[in-house]
Amino acid sequence: MPHKDAQSTRPVVRAVVAVLLIAPFVIYLAVPSYAKIKPRLAGFPFFYWWQLLWVILTAVFIGIAYALTRNGGGRTPARDQADEKGE
Numbered sequence: 001m002p003h004k005d006a007q008s009t010r011p012v013v014r015a016v017v018a019v020l021l022i023a024p025f026v027i028y029l030a031v032p033s034y035a036k037i038k039p040r041l042a043g044f045p046f047f048y049w050w051q052l053l054w055v056i057l058t059a060v061f062i063g064i065a066y067a068l069t070r071n072g073g074g075r076t077p078a079r080d081q082a083d084e085k086g087e
Contacts, residue, residue: 013068020065024058 028051037045 017065017068020061020068024054024061027054 034050035047037047039046041049
């Protein structure tokens with residue numbers, strides 16, 4: 001029998017995963033907000049270093065989303081079946 005804690009956290013985990021996966025696309029599509037030269041970072045115009053920063057952040061966000069879906073709040077169907085059988 002599934003634990004109620006796992007059942008109640010699944011929608012929250014799914015919402016967090018959705019935000020983590022959608023946020024980079026929203027940032028990438030908001031070009032007018034970062035289509036500028038200043039401030040510069042190590043000589044690079046803002047436009048370039050902002051995009052590079054978001055490439056790295058996107059990879060981090062996807063990794064976190066993967067970890068959250070992989071763990072599934074600590075419960076999986078296989079674990080639930082094992083608990084039912086008393087294993």
